[in-house]
Amino acid sequence: MYNPSAEMPVTGTVEEVQHHVSGSGRGGTRFIIARMTSIALAPARYTAVPGISGRRMQICHLVFRGYPMNFRISLFTVLLVSLAALGPLMAQTTAPHIVDTLVHYNGDPAFLEKLIAKLDSVDAMGLLSTTPQDLPTVLAAIKQHPRRLMCQGRLNLDDPIALDLVDLFHAAGCVGLGEITSPLKNYDDRSYWPIYERAEKYRMILHFHTGIVNRMTPDIPSDISADRMRATTLDGIARRFPKLTIIGAHLGNPDYAWAAESARWNPNLYFDLSGSSLIKHQDDPTFWKSIFWWSGVVSLHTPPGTPNAFEHLVFGSDVFMGEIEEFDLELARYHRMLDACGVPKTAQDNIMGGTMWRILNAQK
Numbered sequence: 295m296y297n298p299s300a301e302m303p304v305t306g307t308v309e310e311v312q313h314h315v316s317g318s319g320r321g322g323t324r325f326i327i328a329r330m331t332s333i334a335l336a337p338a339r340y341t342a343v344p345g346i347s348g349r350r351m352q353i354c355h356l357v358f359r360g361y362p363m364n365f366r367i368s369l370f371t372v373l374l375v376s377l378a379a380l381g382p383l384m385a386q387t388t389a390p391h392i393v394d395t396l397v398h399y400n401g402d403p404a405f406l407e408k409l410i411a412k413l414d415s416v417d418a419m420g421l422l423s424t425t426p427q428d429l430p431t432v433l434a435a436i437k438q439h440p441r442r443l444m445c446q447g448r449l450n451l452d453d454p455i456a457l458d459l460v461d462l463f464h465a466a467g468c469v470g471l472g473e474i475t476s477p478l479k480n481y482d483d484r485s486y487w488p489i490y491e492r493a494e495k496y497r498m499i500l501h502f503h504t505g506i507v508n509r510m511t512p513d514i515p516s517d518i519s520a521d522r523m524r525a526t527t528l529d530g531i532a533r534r535f536p537k538l539t540i541i542g543a544h545l546g547n548p549d550y551a552w553a554a555e556s557a558r559w560n561p562n563l564y565f566d567l568s569g570s571s572l573i574k575h576q577d578d579p580t581f582w583k584s585i586f587w588w589s590g591v592v593s594l595h596t597p598p599g600t601p602n603a604f605e606h607l608v609f610g611s612d613v614f615m616g617e618i619e620e621f622d623l624e625l626a627r628y629h630r631m632l633d634a635c636g637v638p639k640t641a642q643d644n645i646m647g648g649t650m651w652r653i654l655n656a657q658k
Contacts, residue, residue, distance in 0.1 A: 390441070392418035393650035394621065395541055395566055396473060396501060396610035399424045399432060405616045406435050406443075412621055413442040418647070423448050423473050423501075426459065429466055436467075444654070446470035446501060451477045451486050460489060464496040469654060472501025473543055476518045481527035487534070494535045497657045502528060502540065504565070505547035525553035525565070532560035539653050543610060544569040545585075554585045557606035559597060564649070566610030572627035579634035586635075602641035604632065609646045 397409065397420040413420055422445045424432045429445070436443045447463030449456055449471055463471060471493055479485060481502060493500055504525040507518060525546025532540050545565040546553035557563045575581045586603035588596050611624040632642050 388441075389651045390417050390419040390647055392416055392609060392625070393647040393654075394418055394420040394611050394613075395608050395650060396543060396568060396612050397422050397621075398473070398612070398614035399428055400614070400616045401425075401428050401431075402616060403431060403435075405618070406431070408618045409613075410435070410439050410442050412618055416625075418442070419444065421446050421469065421472075421501075424468075426462065429463075433466060444469050446472045446499065448473065451481075451489060452479075456489050457492055460492045460496070460498070464498060468498070469657060470499030470501055470539075472499070472541070473503050474500065475503035475507065475523065477522050478517060480522045480524075482530040490531055490535050490538060494538045497537065497539075499539045499541060499653065500531075502542050503544065504528065504542040504553065505544050505549060525549050525556055528563060529556040529560060532556070532563040536562060538562060540564070541566060541608060541610070543612065545571060545607075547571050550582075550585045554603075554606065558588060558600075558603070561597075561600075564606050564608050566608050566612075567628065567631070568610040568612035568624055572624070572631055576627070576630075579631040582631055583635050601644070602638065604635065604637045605641050605644050605649060607645050608650050 394413075399405070399422045409420060412418075419442055422432055422443055424445050425448050429447075432443070432445050436445060445463075445466070445468045447459065447466070447468045447470075449459045449463070451474060453459065460471065474481075477483075477486070490500065502523070504523055506520045507523065509516075509518075525542050526549070528540055528542050532538070540560075540563045542553060542563070542565045545567050547569060548571075550571070553565050557565060572579075582604075586606070588600070589603040592598075609625075609628060611621045613620045628646070629642075632645065637645070
């Protein structure tokens with residue numbers, strides 16, 4: 295295995311690192327890896343990198359030092375260079391027509407090209423769910439297409455470095471964390487509170503999977519339970535962390551009523567209707583009026599001054615495994631349901647993008 299410290303001392307300046315990275319090709323990559331191994335011991339030496347604080351660089355080292363060297367070489371250095379050059383990610387000033395809150399990046403750059411073309415065609419922006427490994431590719435795509443892409447970081451709540459990953463995703467410019475799924479404890483378990491507290495500090499969006507979950511490899515044992523991902527577990531999180539914006543994917547399928555009632559009393563809690571639910575009720579799209587029932591109701595039993603009840607929905611396509619066709623299918627299902635339920639155009643505009651656009655701009 296390559297040992298950078300055996301070839302390069304861990305001294306030197308940031309300017310030296312930048313010079314070698316920009317002019318020495320593979321040798322420059324080795325050089326910056328050698329230098330970055332000393333960040334945790336002397337972070338103050340690295341505060342001069344444009345766009346990256348010494349603390350953020352220290353976080354990057356702490357997050358990745360437990361991974362194999364080949365992983366760090368391929369991700370860690372590229373990520374730091376990307377962070378230094380990226381600049382503000384929230385560059386768009388005109389609201390897109392649609393904000394897709396949940397698109398899963400599958401690691402294939404060709405998928406990004408197809409996605410951007412699709413988003414261009416309908417004036418949409420997509421929030422890409424991405425792993426740390428794929429951050430460099432995603433950040434580069436965001437830099438080239440700031441009107442079409444933003445990112446949210448994918449993490450496991452039970453990962454021992456989850457807090458460091460929150461810091462990393464924030465430092466990289468991710469607007470949120472998601473899709474969060476498959477916890478070993480209920481979402482509202484207090485052991486997860488430090489993660490939520492850190493996300494609230496950064497004003498990040500949390501996007502949770504709720505309800506039934508697929509089982510793609512039924513022959514392999516797994517410790518996954520839909521019971522730990524009930525929509526009701528988000529109620530306690532929303533109340534405990536009122537500055538967090540929380541989205542529950544799939545409206546808690548099949549616990550729709552519980553999900554909607556939780557959102558009714560929590561102004562910081564939203565849901566999307568991606569997945570199978572709109573397919574399940576496609577023959578009776580007015581079913582959803584019984585779930586979002588409180589529009590225009592004036593009562594002590596309903597929060598005063600609330601918008602149209604359906605406005606606790608946001609659009610999410612849940613495109614995954616590169617199936618870009620699902621974007622159009624889900625968009626059509628949303629419109630069919632909203633029209634059948636008589637949802638006013640102003641409310642529909644908020645559901646499809648207006649609400650999320652305001653939330654994203656509030657993060658600036």
